[in-house]
Amino acid sequence: MPTQTELLDLGMSHHRAGRLDQAEQAYSHLRRENPDHPDALHLLGVIAHQRGDARRAITLIQQAILVRPGVAAMHANLAEACRAAGDARSAIEHCRKALEIDPNFVQARGNLGLALLAAGQTEEAVAAFKAVLAASVRDALTHNNLANALRMLNREDEALIAFRTAVELAVSYTHLRAHET
Numbered sequence: 001m002p003t004q005t006e007l008l009d010l011g012m013s014h015h016r017a018g019r020l021d022q023a024e025q026a027y028s029h030l031r032r033e034n035p036d037h038p039d040a041l042h043l044l045g046v047i048a049h050q051r052g053d054a055r056r057a058i059t060l061i062q063q064a065i066l067v068r069p070g071v072a073a074m075h076a077n078l079a080e081a082c083r084a085a086g087d088a089r090s091a092i093e094h095c096r097k098a099l100e101i102d103p104n105f106v107q108a109r110g111n112l113g114l115a116l117l118a119a120g121q122t123e124e125a126v127a128a129f130k131a132v133l134a135a136s137v138r139d140a141l142t143h144n145n146l147a148n149a150l151r152m153l154n155r156e157d158e159a160l161i162a163f164r165t166a167v168e169l170a171v172s173y174t175h176l177r178a179h180e181t
Contacts, residue, residue, distance in 0.1 A: 004030055004033060004034060004037065007027075007030040007033075008027075008030060008039055008040070010026045011023045011024075011025075011026030011027045012043070015043060015046075015047070020047050020050060020051070023043070023047060024044065027040040027043050027044045028040075028044065036063070036067050038064040038067040038071075038074075041060050041061070041063045041067070042061055042071075042073075042077065045058070045060030045061035045077065045081065046061075048060060049077065049080060049081045049084060052084075054081045054082075054084040054085035057078075057081035057084075058078065058081045058082060058085060061074055061077055061078040065078065070101055071101070072098040072099070072102035073105075075094045075095070075098035075101065075108070076094070076095060076098040076105065076107055076108040076111050078094045079091040079092075079093075079094035079095045079098065079108070079111050079112075080111055080114075082115075083115050083118055088115050088116075088119035091111070091114075091115035091118065091119075092112065092115045092119060092121075095108050095109075095112035095115055098111075099112065104135070106132055106136055109131050109135075110132045110139075110141075110142055110145070113126075113128030113129040113142075113146075113149070114145065117145070117149055117152075122149050122152050122153055123153070125145075125149045126146065126149045126150060126153070129142055129145050129146035129149060133146065138169055139169070140165075140166045140167075140169035140170040141166070143162050143163075143165045143166035143169060144162070144166040146162045147159045147160075147162035147163040147166060150162060
């Protein structure tokens, strides 16, 4: 019989490899042994979000946060589930909580930009995306998000530069990956 740590490691290994069914089985088995296991709850919530079930994701991740409230990643993932459910206000709140816990959590800052954009707070979204890029310049997706926000503000010249950078980074990444295989 595997230990809880082994079940969690197994689930995470499957999860990273994109084998969601197997990951879900491992996390669910872990919850049968420990119904309030915060990592199992959180990661089952992440799987629910990946499968498009934002409401279930919210419920599971909220349960995880009740058990272990000080984990930035849980708040960042809850924010994404809230945004997917159309609740930009809660998404912003959870991103800010994640950043309060870990001010250097780049993913939470990117999620904040998306939540602000969804809430119509475009200038603030631009600032969030620029903060992400200050930490990780080679992020094509954030350059693309920034470009979309700039375009919404009719800052066409800046948007074009950000779009071009996004495409260049994506093409560079694609070529790099092609040479690895």
